[in-house]
Amino acid sequence: MKLTVAQLVSDALAALPDLAEAAAGIKAVDTLERTRDPSHGDFASNIAMRLAKPARKNPRELAAIIVAALPETDAIAKTDVAGPGFINFTLSPTAFHAEIETILDRGHEYGRRPHRNSPKILLEFVSANPTGPLHVGHGRHAAYGATVGNLLEAMGYPVSREYYVNDAGRQMDILGVSVWLRWLEAQGTAVPFPGAGYRGDYIRDIAANIDATGIAVSEADAVLDGVAADGGKDKPDDTAEVRAANKAARETYVGVLVDRAKALLGDDGFDRVRQQSLEAIRADIEDDLAEFGVVFDTWYSEQSLTKTGRIDDALAVLRDRHMLYERDGAEWFPATNFGDEKDRVVVRDNGVKTYFASDIAYHFDKRERGFDHLIDILGADHHGYVARVRGGLKAMGYDGDDLEVELVQFVTLYRGGEKMQMSTRSGEFDTLRQLRAEVGNDAARFYYVMRSNDQHLDFDLDVAKSQTKDNPVYYLQYAHARIQSMLRKAEEDGISVSLDNGLTQLGLLELAKEQALMRELSRYPEIIELAANNRAPQTLVHYLRDLASEFHSWYNDHRFLKDPDDLRDARLVLSVAVRNVIANGLGILGVSAPESM
């Protein structure tokens, strides 16, 4: 609808060669916006104000000239020049009727753009370390990422969703040793459990189900050979110094246990334990997310970067381009040249590649796989990485703008007005599974994206669970269910409904609320585009809320099943259009649109 008006404006400009120079670089569509005040019509263009300076003319005069040049069309009822030089367009009823017809014809496709082949987008999100179940913070990443993916697909972009599995490095060793120790414990060999190990109950579950073929039971003495057994025990954390010292001691202790595990099991044996452990957790995460309606196209293994030589490839590219240098026995990337605070090591003096090297290689690989635009959805605490990873891509010859990073702020849970403690240790309430079980998938998906991603999120469990108008997700679902119920009622009462007839009678919808509803419905494609371009699902949430509110207001005033046939059919068409748009919007949010509640 907006494009229709934009076309008229650009046609008018094309007919005015005097303005061609001043108008160069201005797209008509960018000058148009929906009016806030209905007395200003449906769309307003500020083009005359923007042209005033380069054309050296009074904006109101210019506006009048442009209006005079507009082509004839039955889509526009009238145009006005208003205020400092706005051109206000009032669309004709037929334009809105045509849009309603489109909403019914296209059904689930309404608001979606045709598929295009580029740019190919790689959307990476969640990517939580596979060392335990997802917690409520990851839930926000999952809901946000999935919704952004849906929005981009609605815009026609090819989107691939990817989860980067951090399955390499020390954390995996600690996971492996944690499971091994729990397994030994189950076999009767108790060893003081490391404070820096993973202590959750799920570790015991994994240990109980592990295939330990060929893995010998070790005696406690052997495990602790040369190890200060109390090194990992918790000590009173009285001061920051003591805590720091204890932390160091715990890290040392668990590190020594890892070495003992490798010595006793052999590298292969330890690797089997480790791989089984991480696969168990990764599979659990995949199930959890699938239940949440969040599905990935690829699970990309960090280990595979090493196995396939991708890290060496990436470093070789950098070396060829003279983007690495040696200092103090290590190999560095000059990140400061790309806006980072300091240069970063990629290969340590002991020959081990850093995590940053993996990150560069991973993003290099994304581009090498043919993706044009990379979107990383990261926790707000990761913002420090952005400059250096982008720098890495630039250093390899890619455009740094091809990497887009969306940061997601933290989530705080509230119950009974009280902020909840969410530490793993307290065990109070922290996993995504628990949250989903308590408030349901629909409310969780909805609440997670209700606020801007760069805003801290207060998640109120009581409101999310409530089944009243306090709860926005029920409010929306209710509007959908109410319309479905109305349609069922019409059928039960033997009312012969004809939507085809209704479509020819839309001229009967003369009430201000009906016209406001039609106007609101016609905004949907613009809302999808806006939400997609800004990676801002909350825009869609607020729109749907407004739409549902306008519907409730209208329907409360006019229960229409017993209206004369033509009027009734027209109103049913309008109701069905509302239902379609709500269903489509909820679909993008990953929230169900119920037949009844």
Next chain:
RNA sequence: GCGCCCGUAGCUCAGCUGGAUAGAGUACUGCCCUCCGAAGGCAGGGGUCAGAGGUUCGAAUCCUCUCGGGCGCGCCA
């Protein structure tokens, strides 16, 4: 100390990349079911858009500084 994000109604937040008189929800007050969903609707009060400058036809929005809050600054992952 340096960097990133944030500051809008009592509370939780929108505000369409600069538009016309700053909006919702919630809370509070009072109304509306003999009826196709009251899980709904209607009406009311509530603001120095943290503060100060600047850019221009026009600023909550862009720039600078100040104040306040969050997060990050390893040859960890």
